[in-house]
Amino acid sequence: MNNVFKKTFRRKLGLSELLVECENVIVTLRSNEKDADFQSCRKIPVCYIPNLPMLKTAAETYTRRMYSDFEEEFKKQFTLSCELLEGNGTNSTFFVKYMQSEHGATVVLNKEDSTITCSCRMFECIGLLCKHALRVYNMNGVYNLPSQYILPRWTKYAKSGFYIETKQGSEEGDLNAQATLISRQATSLALKCSSSK
């Protein structure tokens, strides 16, 4: 969002011009989002390794953009080493790092329900499993993507009603919220401009 504003509002604008520019930004955002949704639903991305269950599920489920990000993480796992630090029945703790590095992440896997946590906190931050967790899954024979790690908001079905998150609104609701945010930022910017004259 900040990048959109930086690109659009580099030059000084009057209030009326600013509001017109805001409207243009909203139209562009809506159009881009609809194009991306259309592409996601129209065809499934080609996996770089065919027939891997985890990639196949991700390709069939995620939007194209999220699949691309997931596949990047998936590829990176093969540059990592994985060492078992501790195993006490259900939970096992691993240290995962780049092969030539001392720095890495600690991953805890629950072997009964495939729950996994990583000290890098990538899943908690952006909702995609990190390369460390994917490495541990691979090393422990977890080849399917556990459903609890497919966040509905990153799926291509999110807007068609197959997935409903309690805190997420409809497409129209999301776009309206986005429009309201842009409008508030524009008004705030306009007020700052007028008070600085």
Ligand SMILES: [Zn+2]
């Ligand atoms: Zn991680």
